[in-house]
Amino acid sequence: xxxxxxxxxxxxxxxxxxxxxxxxxxxxxxxxxxxxxxxxxxxxxxxxxxxxxxxxxxxxxxxxxxxxxxx
Amino acid sequence: xxxxxxxxxxxxxxxxxxxxxxxxxxxxxxxxxxxxxxxxxxxxxxxxxxxxxxxxxxxxxxxxxxxxxxxxxxxxxxxxxxxxxxxxxxxxxxxxxxxxxxxxxxxxxxxxxxxxxxxxxxxxxxxxxxxxxxxxxxxxxxxxxxxxxxxxxxxxxxxxxxxxxxxxxxxxxxxxxxxxxxxxxxxxxxxxxxxxxxxxxxxxxxxxxxxxxxxxxxxxxxxxxxxxxxxxxxxxxxxxxxxxxxxxxxxxxxxxxxxxxxxxxxxxxxxxxxxxxxxxxxxxxxxxxxxxxxxxxxxxxxxxxxxxxxxxxxxxxxxxxxxxxxxxxxxxxxxxxxxxxxxxxxxxxxxxxxxxxxxxxxxxxxxxxxxxxxxxxxxxxxxxxxxxxxxxxxxxxxxxxxxxxxxxxxxxxxxxxxxxxxxxxxxxxxxxxxxxxxxxxxxxxxxxxxxxxxxxxx
Numbered sequence: 001x002x003x004x005x006x007x008x009x010x011x012x013x014x015x016x017x018x019x020x021x022x023x024x025x026x027x028x029x030x031x032x033x034x035x036x037x038x039x040x041x042x043x044x045x046x047x048x049x050x051x052x053x054x055x056x057x058x059x060x061x062x063x064x065x066x067x068x069x070x071x
Numbered sequence: 072x073x074x075x076x077x078x079x080x081x082x083x084x085x086x087x088x089x090x091x092x093x094x095x096x097x098x099x100x101x102x103x104x105x106x107x108x109x110x111x112x113x114x115x116x117x118x119x120x121x122x123x124x125x126x127x128x129x130x131x132x133x134x135x136x137x138x139x140x141x142x143x144x145x146x147x148x149x150x151x152x153x154x155x156x157x158x159x160x161x162x163x164x165x166x167x168x169x170x171x172x173x174x175x176x177x178x179x180x181x182x183x184x185x186x187x188x189x190x191x192x193x194x195x196x197x198x199x200x201x202x203x204x205x206x207x208x209x210x211x212x213x214x215x216x217x218x219x220x221x222x223x224x225x226x227x228x229x230x231x232x233x234x235x236x237x238x239x240x241x242x243x244x245x246x247x248x249x250x251x252x253x254x255x256x257x258x259x260x261x262x263x264x265x266x267x268x269x270x271x272x273x274x275x276x277x278x279x280x281x282x283x284x285x286x287x288x289x290x291x292x293x294x295x296x297x298x299x300x301x302x303x304x305x306x307x308x309x310x311x312x313x314x315x316x317x318x319x320x321x322x323x324x325x326x327x328x329x330x331x332x333x334x335x336x337x338x339x340x341x342x343x344x345x346x347x348x349x350x351x352x353x354x355x356x357x358x359x360x361x362x363x364x365x366x367x368x369x370x371x372x373x374x375x376x377x378x379x380x381x382x383x384x385x386x387x388x389x390x391x392x393x394x395x396x397x398x399x400x401x402x403x404x405x406x407x408x409x410x411x412x413x414x415x416x417x418x419x420x421x422x423x424x425x426x427x428x429x430x431x432x433x434x435x436x437x438x439x440x441x442x443x444x445x446x447x448x449x450x451x452x453x454x455x456x457x458x459x460x461x462x463x464x465x466x467x468x469x470x471x472x473x474x475x476x477x478x479x480x481x482x483x484x485x486x487x488x489x490x491x492x493x494x495x496x497x498x499x500x501x502x503x504x505x506x507x508x509x510x511x512x513x514x515x516x517x518x519x520x521x522x523x524x525x526x527x528x529x
Binding site for chain 1: 124128131132135162163164165167168169170171172210211212215216485488489491492494495496497499500503
């Protein structure tokens, strides 16, 4: 699996240390896909949470009453 | 130079920059505290989580394309050259990982992999600064998308043009901005303004509640945050200077250059850092009659104002420029807030945008005729070049991308949180859950206590 089997050879010949050298484009595509998906998921999660929060906040009239009590 | 000598130089520089990355983290952390100090209690947890997410988003986008923009756009491309060494900065390049073939050049920092980490931190700082002006009403997802546009695209291209050794702006117009007063601060101010216009002020601002604008909700967080920003700013100054040992034909030996490869000294720039800070804080105190926000903000604006010339100024010149620019910044801030109903919570447009803009203009006159680079073919520093750079960074790289980006988000209705949420608070559920957890915990405590008492009585 590894690109080399001997640390004692000329290090410049070893070059990259990570496994699966040559497959970098594939990893970039996967990560880019995940990254874009993450932004879309964030928007979806946020919208859902906003709806739940607005429900929890309730009527603004009640909020006004509670603010009046606090002050 | 022998291989061992070169190795020592590279090693020392690696240690220098690795340590600075850690110290520079003080800036985004400080900005987080600063923003929380200015955020009302009902939005504080949301502000915290939204702003924390800027960091991972900046990291991944900067790896995927941000670094490529810096390396590829230095010469335009197509203005003074091609794509430079950008091939090695593409995310699928084998040099974007541990590679024993990557041989750092001791005479040129930019050829090594070291600056990736430094520029990433700059990107995180840039987006963290901008985010402060929009808190309490922008959606977290919009914040992340705008951060990618700013931190991994436009800021980086501006830096490639005007904040690199061979940037075409330096070569052709003599642009000089060693501590990024333009390519970071002026640009961030423009971007913040571009987003603020479609985003609008917090609810109530249009009802003339002008004095509430600079309400400090937590003075301790504000102060702690700003002091951390000052510390991070100093490490940023150090990161913008390249330690190396260079012998000139004349026999002179220098050990520090600015980002353009021109000689400077770290002790000189540190003098200027502190004098700029002092001038800004003192002027901020006078103008605001001792308001905490403006004492600390004045110090920051003072630092920004001299960043375009602090490698060359005398410390007292830096002090006086800082005093003058902070006066301008303070006046301009209040003018745009009232005139255009700009609700800039952390004062980004004025402190960074105007501070950087005026600082660049002034440096063009004071440093007129100085060489912008050790390269003799490059243009000298001049007022027109600095003014051009100021306009370019504020409007082209700052305002327009921010304005267009936020207009698109507005079109898809994902820019601003709903009105009820803004009034009720984004932390409603978090606070409710916290109260429930505490009540449940108190119930358990009570039950345990009852058990212990019963056991002892038996």
